Structures are given as structure tokens and as C-alpha cells.
């Protein structure tokens with residue numbers, strides 16, 4: 067049996083009157099129980115589309131057109147919409163960036179929290195109500211007994227996000243996808259919520275996909291990291307390996323753009339000159355070529371693959387600068403297989 071989640075060669079396209087645009091291309095990664103992978107990369111790099119593809123929550127004009135998503139040995143792309151919905155209630159959960167838009171303004175917090183549990187866990191109304199209060203206490207909501215009777219607009223942003231996390235955790239999902247779950251919140255609350263997510267994930271062996279712009283958050287939360295650029299993963303490694311030995315010139319640029327990791331100032335990834343190419347205008351060859359300080363002729367002519375560069379651990383890089391190492395890893399594996 068492989069990892070809990072296996073994403074292989076994922077390709078997601080959006081249709082429009084002008085034709086179709088590929089937003090995510092050749093995205094692959096694995097995730098085990100209890101493990102956290104962070105997806106990082108500039109705005110528009112395909113992080114949310116990757117998450118929505120996995121959750122089966124793409125907007126109407128979006129479609130997965132290639133690749134495979136296996137979760138708990140089931141091919142998610144082959145499931146019907148009702149089967150996916152059942153999965154989302156049970157074993158897959160997602161926390162969105164903006165808590166207000168994801169809570170229903172006309173239902174009480176308690177009703178929203180119990181809805182999933184009534185539907186998917188078959189709890190009685192009374193047990194679900196009791197569990198709702200417990201969940202709110204677990205995520206650090208004070209006066210939980212009263213809050214269950216309140217409507218979302220009565221709560222602060224931090225409290226609403228806690229409610230969202232409680233909802234996401236209410237059916238003990240095996241996989242939690244959190245898309246910038248704390249961006250809208252102030253720094254102190256952000257730290258509390260992340261610490262909470264980390265504790266809960268560790269306690270219940272939840273696998274987590276955490277999307278963030280913030281490399282400080284990555285350092286704090288990730289076991290491993292996939293760096294995305296223009297719809298593709300350009301580098302993937304264990305978090306320590308990635309911070310100690312970033313390889314792809316894009317990752318190196320991201321790292322340089324942080325003044326002090328862990329400092330209070332906003333460690334956002336925005337200062338690499340130039341911008342991500344438009345979907346309709348992807349260059350042939352490497353997608354980072356026009357911003358890359360190390361660009362070579364080959365980068366304009368050929369598309370690099372995401373390949374292993376380390377013979378000892380896992381460090382995948384989509385860059386011709388490392389084709390020597392990639393060849394060495396290939397030789398070693400061929401020799402190992404042959405002998």
C-alpha cells in the first residue's frame with residue numbers, strides 16, 4: 067500500500083470562450099498520515115486549483131484533464147459527485163481562506179457544526195450538540211455553550227476561523243486541506259490557530275495540505291514542501307533540506323526575499339523581479355526562464371522534468387542546472403536494480 071494521498075501528473079484546465087487554459091500541469095506529490103505538506107509559490111501558481119482538484123470542488127468551468135489522485139487506495143477522479151460529497155463530509159475536509167464566506171449567515175454556529183455529524187457520523191441530535199460544544203472548546207472558543215446559539219456575524223474573524231476549523235475536524239478527516247487558513251487574521255491569532263492545527267493533526271494523525279505564502283509558516287508547520295511556479299511543482303523536499311539547500315533558482319529567489327525568517331514583519335514572497343507568465347502565454351521550455359538568473363539556451367528550448375537530485379533522500383527539482391545530479395541518481399538506481 068502506498069501513501070494516504072498520491073497525486074500523479076495532475077493537470078487541471080479551465081474552459082472559457084477563448085478556449086481552455088491549463089492552470090495546473092504535471093503536479094505530483096505524496097502525503098502520509100500525520101504528515102503536513104506545504105504548497106508555496108506566488109499568486110497564480112496553482113496552489114488553490116491543486117487543492118480544489120483534490121477536493122473535487124473545482125468551479126464549473128474547471129476540469130481535471132490528466133493524471134491521477136488516489137486517496138486511501140481509491141481513485142478520487144473516478145468517483146461520482148455524490149460519492150465525492152460523502153468523502154468530503156467524512157474523510158476529506160477543507161478550510162478556506164475567508165471564513166465569513168464559508169459560514170452560512172442564517173444558521174447558528176451550532177446548527178452548522180452539527181450538520182455534518184448528523185449526516186455522516188449518524189449521531190443523535192443530542193450527541194451531536196454535545197460534541198459541537200466539545201469541538202469549540204477544543205479549538206479554543208470561549209463560552210462555547212453560548213456560542214453554539216450565535217450566528218456567524220456575532221463572532222470576530224479569529225473566532226469564525228476557529229469555528230471553521232472545528233467544522234473541518236468534526237468528522238475526524240483523514241486529510242485536511244487548509245488554503246491560507248490564517249492570512250486574514252492578525253499575527254497572534256494566526257500563531258494560535260497554527261499551533262492548534264499542528265496539535266490536532268499530530269493527535270489524530272491527520273494528513274494536512276497547507277497552502278501559504280509565508281515561509282515562516284512553512285518552517286513552523288511543514289514536514290515537506292512543494293514549491294509551485296506557473297502551475298507546476300518546481301521543487302519538492304523535506305522542510306529542512308529545502309531551507310538548507312534550496313536548489314531551483316525560483317526557490318532560491320523566494321528564500322532571498324525573506325529578510326528574517328521568524329521575524330514579526332510580514333515574510334511574503336513577492337520580491338523576485340518579473341511576474342508569473344500568463345496561462346495563455348506559457349513559454350515553451352522552462353516556465354521560469356524569463357526571470358531566472360541562471361538561464362541557459364537549453365532552458366528556452368526544452369521543458370525540464372521534475373527529477374530526483376539526491377541519492378540519499380528525496381529532493382526533486384525541475385531544472386537543467388541539476389541534470390548532472392539527476393543523471394547520477396538515475397545511474398545509481400539503474401545499477402541498484404541491475405545488481
Ligand SMILES: Nc1ncnc2c1ncn2[C@@H]1O[C@H](COP(=O)(O)OP(=O)(O)OP(=O)(O)O)[C@@H](O)[C@H]1O
Pocket residue numbers: 080089107108109110111112113114115116125127128345
Ligand atoms: N475559475 C477559474 N477560471 C479560470 N481560471 C482560473 C479560475 N480559477 C483559477 N484560475 C487560474 O488558475 C491559475 C492558478 O490559480 P490559483 O488560484 O490556483 O493560484 P494560487 O496559487 O492559489 O494563487 P493565490 O496565492 O493568489 O491564492 C491562475 O492563473 C488563475 O487565474
Ligand SMILES: [Mg+2]
Pocket residue numbers: 113114115245
Ligand atoms: Mg489560492
